[in-house]
Amino acid sequence: MTHWQQAALHDALRRRYTKRSVLNFSVYLHHSNPSIVAFAVRMIHAFRQVSNIPHLKAMLHHEDLLIQKLAISAIIELGDSDMLYLLLDMYHHLTDEVQAFIVKAFLQVSQNPNIEKPDFKELIQHFDDLRNTLILS
C-alpha cells in the first residue's frame, strides 16, 4: 500500500468508525508485509491510540527505516515522558540517521504551539544537547 492509499483508507475508517470503536491496529504491527506495518503505525498515530504506544517500542529496531521513523514520530507526539526517556536510553544504540531524526522530530513537536506537553520542558535540554552533538559531528 502506498501512503496515498493509506490516507484514503484512513478517511474511509474515519467515516465508518468513531475514535473509540475503531479497531486495534497493534495486531498488525508484526505483519510480514512492511506496508501493512507502516499503515498500522500510521493509524495508531492518526487515531491517537495512546494505549498502543508502548507496542511501538519494538518498531524502533524494525529492518525498514521508514517504520522506525514512523514509530519515533508517533512516540514523540503521543508518548508520555517515560516513553521519551526510554527513547533517550536507546538513542546511542540507533543509527546516525535515526538519531538525527529523533532529535529533529522532538524539537519540531516541542516547538509546535498546538501540542501541549508540560513534561517536554525537562527533556528539551537533553535534546538540545544531542542536537549540538549532531551539528558538531
Place this chain on the structure above:
Amino acid sequence: MNFLEIVVLIFEFIIFFYGLFVMLSYVIISIIAASRGFTYIKERNITNYNALLGYPLMPSIAIIAPAYNEEVIIKDNIRSLLSLYYSNFTVIIVNDGSKDKTLQIAIEEYELEQIEFNYIAHIKTKPVRGVYRSKNPAFKNLVLVDKINGGGKADASNAGINIADTEYFVCTDVDCVIEPDIFLKMVQPIMSTKEPVIGVGGAIWLTNDALIEGGKLIKAHTPHKNIARFQVIEYFRAFLLGRTAWARINGSLLISGALGLFHRDTVVKVGGYSTSTVAEDMDLVMRMHLYMRDRGLPYRLAYVPEPLCWTEAPDTEKVLAQQRNRWARGTVECLVNYKKMFFNPKYGILGLVSYPYWFFAEWLAPLLEASGIIYILVAAYFGWVSWKFCMLLLLFVYSFSMCISIFAIAFQEVAYHKYETPSDVLKLFLTVFIEPFLHHPRTVWWSLQGNYDKLTGKKRGWGTMTRTGFNAASKQTTG
C-alpha cells in the same frame, strides 16, 4: 566537387538531420505527454482530494515566498497563501530587505512580533535581521523572515529553507496566484510513489488580463497584447507537453522557480539555490540529480501536469528580451557546469537523453536557425536556391509547428478548460498562425544575444520587470 561544394553539402545534411531530429523529438514528446496527461486527468477525476484534509499525517510543507518591495500586494497574497487547503503547512515570507513598506504592512496586518530564533545557516545566506510570528492564533502558521537584501531570489529562498522545519518546501513568488488545492495535488506523487520523490513541478499559466481578487483567480482571459498571448502558447507547449513528457521518463532537468516542491533535507545537502547563476532553478535540479545519481540513491522528480500557479508574463519587448537573454545565459551556465553528464551512461536517461536534448534542441537551436538563415541569404545571392523546394520545406515546417501549438491548446481545452469564453480560445488559435513569424524570430535573436553576452562576459542582472499588478496597481519586482 570542389571544397566549397563539399562544405555546403555537409552543412545541408547537418541542417536536414537536425530538423528531422527536432521534429521527431516533438512528436515523441507530444505522444508521451498526451498519454501521461490523459491518465492524470482520469486519476484526478476519481480522486477525492478533500478527503485528505482530515488526515493528520500529511507530509509537512513550508511555502516560501520571497518578497522585495511588494507593499501593494503583500497583504492580499499572504492571505491567499494562508487560505490554501492543507492540514500541515507553514507560510514563510522572506522580506528581502524591501525599501518600501512591505515589512511594516505585514507586521501590522498579521499582528506579527519578533521572536527569539536560533537561526542556523545550513545554507549560507545574507544576514537575517529577525524572525516574526503572529500573536493571533488565526495566523499561527505564518512566519516572516526579515533579511538583508542581496543574492537575489536564490538567497532569500535559502533563508526560508534554513528556517523551514518541514519535510518539503514549495518555492514560489509572492506575486504568484496559487490554486487553493495546490498542496493536495503536489503531494500526491510523493505519497503514491514507492521511490522517494525529491521534487515535484507543476504547470504555470499566465495571469495577464485575468480577473484576480484578493489574491485569487476569478476568471482567466486571453491577454489582449500579442506579446503576452504568444507566451501563453509557449507556456502551453512547455508545461503541458515538454515538462510532462520529461517527468514521465524521470528526465526533468528543470522545475520552474515560480513553482517547485522539494525535499528540504536533500536541497540542504546539495547546498540550496546557487546565487552565482541566473538559472538557479535549473541549477538546483541538476545538482540534485548529480547528488542522487553519484550516490546510487533511488529517487524521482515528479510533475503535476495541471495549472496550479498563475503568474504575470512580461508584456513589453524590452522586459521579455531581458528574460529570454537571461534564460539563454542560464542554459549555457548549467550545460557548462554539469558537462560531465553529457552522454555519460553513469547518469542514465539524464546523461543519454535529457542533457543531450537540452544541448542540441534547446541551446543549439537558435544558433543553427540563425546560421540557416544566413546560409539561405548566401545561397540566394549565388543562385543556389531552388525556391519551389524552399517554399515547400518552409510550409512543411510552419505547418508542423502550428500542429504542435494547436495540439497544446486543444489539450488545454479538453483537459482543463481554464478559458471559459469561446472568443478567448479562438484568439489563441488565431495567434498560432502569426506566432512563427512575429514572435519566434525575436526569441531566436534574444537567445543569440544571451549566448553572445555569456561568451563575452558581459554582465547583466536579472533585469527589472514592471508588472501591472493584479488589481491594476503598479509595482516593481525583480523578475
